Amino acid sequence: MVKVLIVEDEASIREMIALNLRMAGMEALEAASAEEALALLEQQPGCSAAILDVMLPGMNGFSLCETIRRTDQQIGIIILSAKGQEQDKIRGLSIGADDYMTKPFSVSELLARVGALCRRVGRTAPAQEPEENPTVLVSGEFVLDQNRRVLLKRGQPIELTQVEFQIMELFFRNPGTALVREKILKGVWGENYFGDVKIVDVNIRRLRMKVEDEPSHPAHILTVWGYGYRWEE
Structure with missing residues (x-):
């Protein structure tokens, strides 16, 4: 099952995202802070994607993204923030995020982006490739x-x-x-x-x-x- 980490300090938003991910057939891990998220990633490795809010208590979402990227280049990362300024989007993408969404957001759009990220992360080459399609x-x-x-x-x-x-x-x-x-x-x-x-x-x-x-x-x-x-x- 696809596993997605949600890091959001507002419980109502975090639980709403988690509920919709589970309804879409995914496993959702919830964390209210960056520190809690890092502990979860260590305890339960193998997440396909992570949704990171920027405004977190303690370490913010940008720093969390950088920390995750130091050890994991494979996980798909979506930055989620109330900030819509261009420089914030560029910063998030420059430090290793794969996508950026601004609050308020459409749940269906978020699910579509998570699904696309997870498909990319989950791509594996077939056991036997035809010669015309080398690995x-x-x-x-x-x-x-x-x-x-x-x-x-x-x-x-x-x-x-x-x-x-x-x-x-x-x-x-x-x-x-x-x-x-x-x-x-x-x-x-x-x-x-x-x-x-x-x-x-x-x-x-x-x-x-x-x-x-x-x-x-x-x-x-x-x-x-x-x-x-x-x-x-």
């Missing part, structure tokens, strides 16, 4: 191992979130091709994603910090101005 993609000095969900650069592993891994997979399958932002958004977040296309730009910036020798002068993830991005070996 290892190679591009210059980079190797993308789809079975192990690992990106290697010159033989050294680079830790990627599930969203980052899927963007790289899209690039590797379309080398030298300019991909419009909307195509990346649909290819990674799904056809029915409700969020802002700017989430693509934030994840590209994060990826450049990980894969480029000089992120300010990228040699691989190139910007196609007014359009999107292109991958070059």
Whole structure:
């Protein structure tokens, strides 16, 4: 069963989210603080996704997101906040969140986003892949191992979130091709994603910090101005 952690200090909101997740067939873990959430993650590992409120007592949601990401690149993270300012969204995505929602929010939309995240996290390669669909993609000095969900650069592993891994997979399958932002958004977040296309730009910036020798002068993830991005070996 898919397991989702909800970190929200307002009991009514937390319980409402948990109830709807359970009605959708998921297991919901509830925490009222970041400290309680970290203890739960240690006691019950294997969460597919986490919904983190920003305004928490003690450690806030942004710091909690950063703490989780230090040890877990696979879990899907949604930041949930009453703040709608652009800089807050960018901050949340830049530190490792996969998605951002602003209160008040639609429960059905939240469930759709959780479901999309969990499907990405739960993706596994079949036991036997046909030869025309290899489990290892190679591009210059980079190797993308789809079975192990690992990106290697010159033989050294680079830790990627599930969203980052899927963007790289899209690039590797379309080398030298300019991909419009909307195509990346649909290819990674799904056809029915409700969020802002700017989430693509934030994840590209994060990826450049990980894969480029000089992120300010990228040699691989190139910007196609007014359009999107292109991958070059």
